[in-house]
Amino acid sequence: MSVVVASDTKEAILDAAEAVFAEMGFARASIRQIVAAAGVNLAAIHYHFGSKDALIEAVFTRCIGPINARRLELLEALEAEHAKGPLPVAAVMEAFLEPMQEMRESKAKGARMARLYGRLVGESTEALHRMLSRQFGNVVKRFSAALKRSLPAVSEDDLMWRFYFTVGAAAHLMMDPPGLKKLSRGRCDPDEVDVALQQLVRFASAGMAAPSGDGKGERT
Amino acid sequence: MSVVVASDTKEAILDAAEAVFAEMGFARASIRQIVAAAGVNLAAIHYHFGSKDALIEAVFTRCIGPINARRLELLEALEAEHAKGPLPVAAVMEAFLEPMQEMRESKAKGARMARLYGRLVGESTEALHRMLSRQFGNVVKRFSAALKRSLPAVSEDDLMWRFYFTVGAAAHLMMDPPGLKKLSRGRCDPDEVDVALQQLVRFASAGMAAPSGDGKGERT
DNA sequence: GTCTATAAGGAGATAGAC
DNA sequence: GTCTATCTCCTTATAGAC
Numbered sequence: 001m002s003v004v005v006a007s008d009t010k011e012a013i014l015d016a017a018e019a020v021f022a023e024m025g026f027a028r029a030s031i032r033q034i035v036a037a038a039g040v041n042l043a044a045i046h047y048h049f050g051s052k053d054a055l056i057e058a059v060f061t062r063c064i065g066p067i068n069a070r071r072l073e074l075l076e077a078l079e080a081e082h083a084k085g086p087l088p089v090a091a092v093m094e095a096f097l098e099p100m101q102e103m104r105e106s107k108a109k110g111a112r113m114a115r116l117y118g119r120l121v122g123e124s125t126e127a128l129h130r131m132l133s134r135q136f137g138n139v140v141k142r143f144s145a146a147l148k149r150s151l152p153a154v155s156e157d158d159l160m161w162r163f164y165f166t167v168g169a170a171a172h173l174m175m176d177p178p179g180l181k182k183l184s185r186g187r188c189d190p191d192e193v194d195v196a197l198q199q200l201v202r203f204a205s206a207g208m209a210a211p212s213g214d215g216k217g218e219r220t
Numbered sequence: 221m222s223v224v225v226a227s228d229t230k231e232a233i234l235d236a237a238e239a240v241f242a243e244m245g246f247a248r249a250s251i252r253q254i255v256a257a258a259g260v261n262l263a264a265i266h267y268h269f270g271s272k273d274a275l276i277e278a279v280f281t282r283c284i285g286p287i288n289a290r291r292l293e294l295l296e297a298l299e300a301e302h303a304k305g306p307l308p309v310a311a312v313m314e315a316f317l318e319p320m321q322e323m324r325e326s327k328a329k330g331a332r333m334a335r336l337y338g339r340l341v342g343e344s345t346e347a348l349h350r351m352l353s354r355q356f357g358n359v360v361k362r363f364s365a366a367l368k369r370s371l372p373a374v375s376e377d378d379l380m381w382r383f384y385f386t387v388g389a390a391a392h393l394m395m396d397p398p399g400l401k402k403l404s405r406g407r408c409d410p411d412e413v414d415v416a417l418q419q420l421v422r423f424a425s426a427g428m429a430a431p432s433g434d435g436k437g438e439r440t
Numbered sequence: 441g442t443c444t445a446t447a448a449g450g451a452g453a454t455a456g457a458c
Numbered sequence: 459g460t461c462t463a464t465c466t467c468c469t470t471a472t473a474g475a476c
Binding site: 025132170205 | 245248341342343352353357360376378380382388389390391392395396398399403404407408420422423425429431433
């Protein structure tokens with residue numbers, strides 16, 4: 001009853017590559033480590049993917065695709081729910097941030113994907129940059145429009161800046177959990193994903209809605 | 221009148237290493253590229269620093285040290301100025317964020333250091349992590365205390381989370397200027413450092429002062 | 441302190457048998 | 459599709475002359 005698993009070794013390589021890239025970063029990870037982890041032959045990577053760079057792209061797409069799909073799904077549900085009234089900014093931010101964080105809940109694979117996700121932003125070469133633009137273009141467009149609807153008083157440029165800062169905050173959280181744990185001496189634990197998500201949503205929502213300093217009157 | 225330049229080649233290596241690391245990342249940069257850029261011999265790096273890892277640490281320290289010193293300086297000036305009244309949160313955030321951004325103003329070296337700074341957070345190995353903790357420990361302690369004074373209504377843990385998110389947003393901005401420029405189709409330019417700083421300070425200040433959701437009533 | 445020369449190994453990629 | 463064997467290149471690091 002084999003419905004075809006699309007080549008067993010190809011999937012094994014992708015799984016192993018995801019783990020190794022997440023742990024080592026793209027540059028330091030070697031294809032020899034990956035094939036060892038996958039239990040396949042060295043030449044298999046070049047047979048199935050052609051090169052290490054192509055493998056990186058494949059892992060990247062497989063990782064980020066479902067997250068972005070889920071983001072758009074949540075946003076659409078949100079827009080349907082609030083078809084008439086205003087779109088709460090916190091809900092929009094949660095639709096963006098939760099799919100990334102919820103991956104961390106399924107312990108093994110989640111943690112790996114989270115680390116990988118952070119690396120994608122951090123270790124940006126020109127090739128990775130082009131991929132990021134391609135993968136995120138639609139998400140950015142859709143969320144920008146939603147945020148514009150949520151916060152009509154904030155200019156489009158301001159929203160763009162703030163959305164970008166939010167991505168940075170989220171990426172930092174994904175990439176570097178030990179940092180916060182150490183600096184807070186254990187009191188703040190990014191591995192408590194629901195707490196982390198709540199903190200991030202609150203921070204980002206407030207940042208998004210910040211007064212635009214067209215005048216000069218900001219007040220704490 | 222040589223007042224000793226602390227070994228000419230050592231400085232040349234540090235300068236070149238800073239540039240190469242900033243451009244390539246720590247892992248992909250090779251010491252051969254560095255000695256070529258510095259115009260010194262291959263063996264000089266091992267003579268002066270011992271290993272590539274030690275060179276990374278030296279470059280890191282030289283890069284981050286003045287920034288953190290300036291941060292503390294600005295914070296102390298701020299505390300002196302507001303000895304009695306409350307400490308405006310936006311001013312505290314600016315004291316933290318401006319030294320990093322102002323580096324970018326001196327075009328050549330500034331841009332390199334900014335990129336390097338971003339990489340330090342992004343490309344974190346365990347060794348780099350220990351260094352980050354060491355270099356940032358004092359800064360975090362001092363700014364946490366200041367923020368606590370600025371925002372007595374926000375819990376210490378919340379402040380810690382939010383400070384961490386701010387670091388992520390700033391690092392993202394340092395590391396990945398093309399990302400924002402591309403996504404905004406050129407409208408938002410991180411190379412306009414004063415605009416970028418203003419945007420970041422506003423976003424972070426609002427995020428810092430976000431309502432702590434002790435109850436459940438958040439409102440846009 | 442600075443150099444040349446080289447050691448010793450890891451990297452990505454490939455040819456060709458099975 | 460999978461394997462072995464190997465090619466070629468580049469890496470960090472070091473030994474030892476000057």
